[in-house]
Each structure stands twice: as C-alpha cells, then as structure tokens.
Amino acid sequence: MSARRSLPSTNLTRADLSELCVLVVDDHGHTARLIADILRAGGVGRVHVKTDSKHALASLHAINPDIIFTDRMMPYMDGLTFAQTIRQAALVGGDVVPRPEIPIVMVTSQAALLDVELARQAGVNEFVLKPFTPAALLSRIELVLRKPRPFVVSESYVGPDRRRKAQLDYSGPTRRRSDPVEMSDAGERNLTRQTIAVELAALRRLIRARGGLDRSLMQMTHRVIQHTRFRALQVRDRTVERTTNSLLAYIDAVGGPEACDRxxxxxxxxxxxxxxxxxxxxxxxxxKIIRNLELTVEYKAAERLKEEARLKTEMPIAV
Incomplete structure (x- = not known):
C-alpha cells in the first residue's frame, strides 16, 4: 500500500486570513479581478491589484504584502523577471523591495517541465495552473504560510529552497497519475471533506459578492464540481460522489454550465x-437527500424540454 498523502492544508481560519495582505499582479483585468474576488471571498483582509509588474514593484514598499500572486505572461516585464527582480534585492539591497523573501505564487497556463524549471530558477514558491478554482488559490496561501521553505541567498540562486517539487494545480489528496485511484483511510476522507467545504464556502461567497453568476463563475463552478467528484472518488465518499454526479447530470441536461439555474x-x-x-x-x-436532488434535476430537465418545445411551436413559419 502506498504511503499516505495529506491534503494541501486548507484549515486557515478567516481570522488568520483577515490579517493577510496580498498583491495580485496581472495585466488581464478580468483575471486579476477574479483572483482578487476569490481571495476576498476566502477571507483575505487586504487585496491590492496591479495590472503591470513595473507599477507592482514601485508599490511594494508602500503595500508591503505578505504574499504575491503574479501572472507568468505580461508585457514590459514578465512574471519571471518580476520574481527575479524581487529575489535579487537580497543581493543588491535598496529600498524598493522591503522583503526579498516574500512568497511568490505564479499563475500560469504553461505547465511544461521547462516552464516550471524556469520559474523555480526565478525564485517562485508555488504555482497555480489556469483555469484555477478557489481551492487552488487558497491552498497555495496555506502552503506558503504553513510550510515555509528556507530562503537561500547565493551568487547562483536566490529564493526558496528548491528541493521540494512544485505542485502546479494540486488541490486534492493525490497529485500524480500513478497514485491509487481510491484511498479508504478515514483520515483522508475527513481531510478531503475539509477541502471541499473550504472551496464551496469560498465559491458561494464569491457568487454573493458578485451579485450572481456570470459566464466565468459558471465555468468555475463546473470545474469545482468536477474536482469535488474526483476527490470523492479518491476517498470512496459515495454520498458526495452521488451528489456531484447529480449536479453534473443536470449541467449536461441543460446544455452546459452557462445554462444552469442558480x-x-x-x-x-x-x-x-x-x-x-x-x-x-x-x-x-x-x-433521501440524494434522491430528492435527483428528482429535482429530472423535473427541471423535463421543464426545460417542455419550454423548448413550446418555443418551437410558437416560432413563425417563414413564407
């Protein structure tokens, strides 16, 4: 039997998070706002957004963040150069960067081994792979706070100790395709449920904060449910698995996440x-709970089909 793995820690309290200051650096305004909204919904007290890395560098002394989330691809100064500039302040000194050891989380769609190695060489602590979920972002905060790595300063490298492998989009109990599909340990199941609870709570706060579900939130919700189902399968949590199957069946029945009823x-x-x-x-x-859900989904799907049929019959016939 393989060695036991634990979930990425997700048990920071809202009181813990409320004391944090996070800087988000992304030239894509929509993505920057989405990350900021998720962090605020998760309980982070102060979130600052900068749309380019040059302004972000200039603001470091005034903001003095506890953690930085930065995009990989940006104009003028990309995420790698941004991270390197912060780390090199440990060697060159100056007042621009108050804390060269500040944890840096890179948000990227590039997950090739070369890209990961370049980011590690630049001094990045953690990665979040796009498209991300609330748990993916919040778990990285947990990792850098609960499991800090020694900060290395040398002529050849400045940054967190690189001996631990990067975790890209890890937000469940296993992170390798070769890991067992199922784990029956009760402790794993409880930890998995903690992660699910944190993610759902953050997602619901985000939906409320935005006043409803837009296209990007619907797509994120779909990913969250898919991740939840995968986690439930891993730890043989049959009740949660059946519930996510019900919701995914509903999403398929109505034609995709954008057509869902909140x-x-x-x-x-x-x-x-x-x-x-x-x-x-x-x-x-x-x-009983699951059966009621399944009946509700069946009813809503049938109602939608009736409405589509009615609209077709009312369509004017072209002459």
Whole structure:
C-alpha cells in the first residue's frame, strides 16, 4: 500500500486570513479581478491589484504584502523577471523591495517541465495552473504560510529552497497519475471533506459578492464540481460522489454550465455540505437527500424540454 498523502492544508481560519495582505499582479483585468474576488471571498483582509509588474514593484514598499500572486505572461516585464527582480534585492539591497523573501505564487497556463524549471530558477514558491478554482488559490496561501521553505541567498540562486517539487494545480489528496485511484483511510476522507467545504464556502461567497453568476463563475463552478467528484472518488465518499454526479447530470441536461439555474446549484451545494455532516452510517438520510436532488434535476430537465418545445411551436413559419 502506498504511503499516505495529506491534503494541501486548507484549515486557515478567516481570522488568520483577515490579517493577510496580498498583491495580485496581472495585466488581464478580468483575471486579476477574479483572483482578487476569490481571495476576498476566502477571507483575505487586504487585496491590492496591479495590472503591470513595473507599477507592482514601485508599490511594494508602500503595500508591503505578505504574499504575491503574479501572472507568468505580461508585457514590459514578465512574471519571471518580476520574481527575479524581487529575489535579487537580497543581493543588491535598496529600498524598493522591503522583503526579498516574500512568497511568490505564479499563475500560469504553461505547465511544461521547462516552464516550471524556469520559474523555480526565478525564485517562485508555488504555482497555480489556469483555469484555477478557489481551492487552488487558497491552498497555495496555506502552503506558503504553513510550510515555509528556507530562503537561500547565493551568487547562483536566490529564493526558496528548491528541493521540494512544485505542485502546479494540486488541490486534492493525490497529485500524480500513478497514485491509487481510491484511498479508504478515514483520515483522508475527513481531510478531503475539509477541502471541499473550504472551496464551496469560498465559491458561494464569491457568487454573493458578485451579485450572481456570470459566464466565468459558471465555468468555475463546473470545474469545482468536477474536482469535488474526483476527490470523492479518491476517498470512496459515495454520498458526495452521488451528489456531484447529480449536479453534473443536470449541467449536461441543460446544455452546459452557462445554462444552469442558480437555485439548482445552491440546492446541490447545500446537500453536499449537509451530507458531509451526516454520520456515514446513516445511509437512509443520505439516500433521501440524494434522491430528492435527483428528482429535482429530472423535473427541471423535463421543464426545460417542455419550454423548448413550446418555443418551437410558437416560432413563425417563414413564407
């Protein structure tokens, strides 16, 4: 049997997060706002956004952030150069960079080994792979705070100790395709449920903060549910697995995440949270909750088909 793995820590309290100051650097305004909204919804007290790395560098002394999230590809100064400039301040000194050892999390769509190695050489602490979920962002905060690595200063390299392998989009109990598909350990299941609870809570706060579901949030919700189902499968959490299957079936039935009814999403979120609080031996209550969800999905799907049929019959006939 393989050695036990633990989830990325996700148990920072909102009180812990409320004391943090995070700087988000991304030239794509929509992505920068989305990251900032997720961090605020997750409980981060202060979030500053800069749309280019030069202005971000100039603001470091005034903001003095605890963590930096930076995009990889940016004009004028890309994320690698930005990270290197911060790290090199440990050698050259000056007042521009108050803390060269500040944790840097790179948000990137480039996950090739060469890209990862270049980022590690630049002194990046952690990675988040696009498209990301709330848990992916929040777990990186947890990692850099709970598991800090020694800061190395030498002529050949400045940055966090590179001996630990990078974790790209790791947001579940396993991170290699060769890992076992299922793990039955009760401790793993509890840790998995903690991660699911953190992610759903952050997602719901984000939806409320934005006043509803736009296209990007619907797509993120779909990814969150897919991740939740994968985690449930890994730890044999059958009740959560069935609930996510129900929601994914609904999304497929209505034609994709953009066509979903927010009420149906909320009902499934409530069910997942409720099921995770039920004693696993109480299968009758779990079955009742899941069956009600499945009936609701069937009803909504049937109603949608009826409405589509009605609209077709009312369409004027071209002559």
């Amino acid at each position: 009420e149906i999403l909320e009902v499934h979120f409530d069910a997942i949270v409720t099921l995770m609080g039920i004693d696993e031996a109480d299968t009758a209550q779990a079955d």
